[in-house]
Amino acid sequence: MKVRIGENIPLLLLLLSTTWAQAQITSPIIRGKFGVDADVQNNWFNNGVLTGNDDWYFRNGSSGSSVFVIDTTGAAAITAKYAAGIELTTPFFRKMNYPVHSQLDGSKTLIDAMFVRDYHNIDSTVFASGSNKNGMSPASWSCPQYQGIPNKNDILDAYVHIRREGPTLSIADTLWMFGGVALESNNGNRYFDFELYQTDILYTRGTQAFTGYGPDAGHTSWKFDASGKLTHAGDIIFSADFGGSTLSSIEARIWIDRASLSITPSSFDWTGTFDGAHSGSQFGYAGIQPKTGDPFYFGTANANTTWAGAFKLVRADNSVVTSFETNQFMEFGVNLTVLGLNPATLIGVNSCSLPFSKILVKTRSSTSFSAELKDFVGPLDLFLPPPATAAADIPMYCGAIGISQLDVVNPYSTSVYTWTTSNGHIVGSHTGPSIVVDHPGTYVVTQTLENGCPIYATDTVVITHDPHCTALANNEMTFNGTAANGNVQLNWSVTKNHEIQHFTVERSIDDVHFTLIDTVNSHPSTSRYAAYRLVDDVQGLRTSYAYYRIKISARNGEVQYSKVIKVALSTGAVTGVTLQPNPVRDRVQIIIHSMADRDVRVKIYDVTGQLLKTLNTQVQQGYSSVSINDFRSWAKGVYTVKVLAGNDVFIDRMILVK
Secondary structure (H helix, E strand, C coil): CCCCCCCCCCCCEECCCCCCCCCEECCCEEECCEEECCCCECCEECCEECCCCEECECCCCCCCCCCECECCCCHHHHHHHHHCCCCCCCCEEEEECCCCCEEECCCEEEEEEEEEECCCCCECCECCCCCCCCCCCHHHCCCCCCECCCHHHCEEEEEEEEEECCCCCCCCCCEEEEEEEEECCCCCCEEEEEEEECCCCEEECCCCEEECCECECEECCEEECCCCCEEECCCEEEEEEECCCCEEEEEEEEEEEHHHHHCCCCCCEEEEEEECCCCCCCEEEEEEECCCCCCCEEEEECCCCEECCCCCEECCCCCEECEECCCCEEEEEEEHHHHCCCHHHCCCCCCCCCCCCEEEEEEECCCCCCCCEEEEEEEEECCCCCCCCEEECCCEEECCCCCEEEEECCCCCCCEEEEEECCCCEECCCECCEEEECCCEEEEEEEECCCCCCCCEEEEEEEEEECCEEEHHHHCCEEEEEEECCEEEEEEEECCHHHEEEEEEEEECCCCCCEEEEEEECCCCCCCCEEEEEEEECCCCCCCEEEEEEEEEECCCCEEECCCEEEECCCCCEEEEEEECCCECCCEEEEEEECCCEEEEEEEECCCCCEEEEEEEEECCEEEEEEECCCCCCCCEEEEEEEEECCEEEEEEEEECC
16 A cells, blocks of 8 residues: 655655765655645644655644654753753754554555664764764774764754554555654754664763674675675665755765676665765765666755754754754655665565665765764663563463463563463464463463564473472462561461471572571371471561571472462562553553552653653551542553652553554
8 A cells, every 4th residue: 555645745856966866855755644835743744734745753732643753752851951951962863653564554564763862062973073984894993082073964863763654564555764863053064874784783972982893894784695686685775965945966876896786686776875984995885776767765854944843942052943944954765675675575585574774864064975984862761572481370380280361471462472381281372472281391472573573582391390399289288477676587387297207497598599597307297287487687687578488398209389478678668560551541540469568659750761650648557559540631552651669669561552
């Protein structure tokens, strides 16, 4: 499906250089239901209201069917600090307002988005004056600790958004990349690059160096077989030149071995350009163009003063403004499908993969691709939800085999989870964040980002069985413990005392690794019932909780284990927190179990670590419920819930769905 909105907008088709011809559109336009008009507000296009038009931020009253892609949580707090002169030079970023790979209203798939505010004026993410070039390895780039740069090269804010123009993974649903850059200067020619990496490239300010770059002269090269079919995807770069008021040229390049220029790719054509670190380089960036005559690039600068977004704009002199000056904000869209870079068209790359994972935004000193590099933002990390981590509520069957529930403890709402086992048994469904099993064995959960995608992550849960262990409940045993004055008093009773040889008492501080603390012989009595008591000195333990279990050895050699009990070592400690329900739609109850009446604080954070809500309350001894029901205006996604009670801290994940 291909949605085209605003087809009646006049288009200006330009030919690029004489070296290679390529159509591009430099008038405001809508593609993939997203406005490419050098404006950041949804339901607004080309200086007028237009409902159904997606964009970076929400501003206009009625949203209609449109969405805004940047999470604006915390914007009011940030701009309030700006008004007070606080954190004006502090960079930050915001992720997408939706979980990655979210499918909306059957007409679009939002893959990811990010907004980044850079350092400015005296910057710590810049290239040193000299010979830093696009064709060089990132290992050779020189980046000083602090350096001022010309206004026309000074990045203030950068934006990136990837979406598919439809709900499926078919080639018909066009893959788009949108970007935006706000520079300090709003006049003269401006030159910038969006470089897309296969590897997990990273810049460390402490060492002023890049790491994690590709194996082929600092990049990852594209590889083809003799017929031109792609066998391995590599790095990409989009280089843009903006004149005083509009896009003047654009070039797309991919990193290759120079020898690949003799091969005719099946998905795109070469333009004839090739630049590496020097004239004789084996590896370099080669220009590509579509095999069709369709335009692949759309871009423009703001022709009028326009709103700068929910986080305002901080200029190089630390002044805070609410609007971009004319020609200060440049926005573009790249049709990756037309260009031949849609993974659905590339052999060896699954249709829901993307041909990159990190983005670095850079500025150049002139129009030449090999011109001196100036400022940069990133590398930015995209498309990475949390990898699945799984656990079982009963990891060992003691004696009899029963039922155990396996859960993905950090589920992501748009991911697909599939469970398999080679020697166990799954009861019911094999898909979803939770399953039920009734047999010991090894269980593997596989996470994919969407149906039909390749494996993104896996985790393994092993359930064991000890046939010589007898469940304590079958032997009518009680077991509890209380802490006071640096000691834990353990009390237990049994109903078959005359058959027991001795008790082995074990302690743990992590509920995983247990150590022996004492052995207690059974009372020499013919009575079937007996009670026991043991005091454990815990003054030297630096932990809030201790875990205890008892191994019971019978006279006939049979072994039994008790349940594990958790004892709070601090007075009035909170011993448990549960979210119900989870996933959450508009209301959640936080169930808190406490050993005494006490004050607690609840904090909820988004995926970027931004604090969204704080609630102070009191809980009573036993179980208490804290209800929160104001999530209607919150974006879908994963949130972190933290409950603090004195030195006790509990953390859980909340999944918000609509």
